[in-house]
Amino acid sequence: MNKKTCLVTGCAGFIGSHLTHRLLDLGHSVVGVDNLSSGYVHNMSGFLDHPDFKFHEVSVAEEGLLESLKEAYPALDVIFHLAAIVSVPYSIEVPELTMAVNFEATKRMLESSASLGLSTFVFAGSAAEYGNEGRLPVREEYATDEVVPLSPYGVAKYKSSSLIEKSGYGCSLRFFNIFGPRQDPTSQYSGVISRFVDFGLAGKNMVIFGDGTQSRDFLYVSDVVDSYLIAAGLDLEGRGPLTGIYNVGTGHGISVLQLAETVSKLTSAPSEIVFKPERAGDIKHSRADISKISAVGFSSSVSFEEGLKKTIEWAKSCK
Numbered sequence: 001m002n003k004k005t006c007l008v009t010g011c012a013g014f015i016g017s018h019l020t021h022r023l024l025d026l027g028h029s030v031v032g033v034d035n036l037s038s039g040y041v042h043n044m045s046g047f048l049d050h051p052d053f054k055f056h057e058v059s060v061a062e063e064g065l066l067e068s069l070k071e072a073y074p075a076l077d078v079i080f081h082l083a084a085i086v087s088v089p090y091s092i093e094v095p096e097l098t099m100a101v102n103f104e105a106t107k108r109m110l111e112s113s114a115s116l117g118l119s120t121f122v123f124a125g126s127a128a129e130y131g132n133e134g135r136l137p138v139r140e141e142y143a144t145d146e147v148v149p150l151s152p153y154g155v156a157k158y159k160s161s162s163l164i165e166k167s168g169y170g171c172s173l174r175f176f177n178i179f180g181p182r183q184d185p186t187s188q189y190s191g192v193i194s195r196f197v198d199f200g201l202a203g204k205n206m207v208i209f210g211d212g213t214q215s216r217d218f219l220y221v222s223d224v225v226d227s228y229l230i231a232a233g234l235d236l237e238g239r240g241p242l243t244g245i246y247n248v249g250t251g252h253g254i255s256v257l258q259l260a261e262t263v264s265k266l267t268s269a270p271s272e273i274v275f276k277p278e279r280a281g282d283i284k285h286s287r288a289d290i291s292k293i294s295a296v297g298f299s300s301s302v303s304f305e306e307g308l309k310k311t312i313e314w315a316k317s318c319k
């Protein structure tokens with residue numbers, strides 16, 4: 001396979017650091033951009049000194065960013081755009097900033113990427129684009145202009161994905177709930193697994209809001225990286241590249257109670273689970289219809305329990 005020069009925005013974040021690591025392992029060069037607003041330099045410790053990695057601490061909202069990077073790195077050919085305000089509650093507090101970072105900057109980068117002739121642009125979409133969708137499993141076409149996402153975060157992701165689809169250039173991967181090492185347990189965003197692991201290792205009781213029957217589609221981070229490689233046409237088995245919008249998940253729902261019980265078992269935490277009143281606005285069930293991405297050969301390869309074990313091992317190593 002041709003070695004590529006890739007831009008990874010959000011390279012100091014949870015998913016971006018895993019993606020960058022894999023790209024470098026495969027022999028590609030990576031230009032990483034991050035403003036360290038929710039990411040950490042220590043997430044990049046495995047590759048910060050790699051000769052084929054160049055880091056720029058800068059915001060993706062900076063005008064002309066892609067043009068100046070292309071001038072500095074003429075071989076730049078593939079963009080993985082992950083940088084975003086990722087906290088849903090924070091996006092509600094700062095809707096204008098969220099639109100500027102999560103939508104306007106994406107639009108600018110997408111347009112520049114196409115006009116500079118880069119081969120593709122891969123965007124991190126989200127299940128939040130579906131709002132409070134009751135039909136399960138959730139299909140890509142359920143997100144429409146009539147559906148109102150529940151937060152500025154969801155709106156910005158939906159507008160970005162729609163723009164990509166209409167442009168016919170690049171793709172948006174709509175991720176459901178991702179977990180794995182380096183996910184920030186203090187993050188307010190989809191951090192239920194990392195929070196439970198943190199409680200479990202501290203020997204604290206797990207707290208569930210509601211009766212625990214609410215369910216999510218949890219995908220392990222290395223499977224997410226596989227989907228990125230397919231999307232960009234960098235997959236070793238020759239799957240991809242992709243154009244348009246694709247759900248990325250396992251297609252299976254795991255209840256929060258099942259999650260809490262599995263984490264207690266694996267961490268030998270107290271098995272008593274504390275139930276608190278349901279939180280307003282929480283979606284009851286979320287599960288991806290993955291027929292579209294399955295048709296190009298993607299399937300998750302790490303089981304839920306195996307992924308949890310790896311996440312727990314990592315969390316222990318950080319203590």
Ligand SMILES: NC(=O)c1ccc[n+]([C@@H]2O[C@H](COP(=O)([O-])OP(=O)(O)OC[C@H]3O[C@@H](n4cnc5c(N)ncnc54)[C@H](O)[C@@H]3O)[C@@H](O)[C@H]2O)c1
Nearest residue numbers: 010012013014015035036037038039059060083084175178
């Ligand atoms: N984790 C999940 O379950 C999940 C689910 C769906 C979608 N996503 C999307 O995947 C992407 C990565 O998420 P993550 O879980 O790794 O979160 P993360 O917070 O660990 O990573 C996001 C990174 O973007 C950086 N960033 C934020 N604003 C920036 C800006 N203006 N300029 C440059 N860098 C900036 C942060 O510092 C951070 O390193 C995000 O776009 C997120 O919306 C994540």
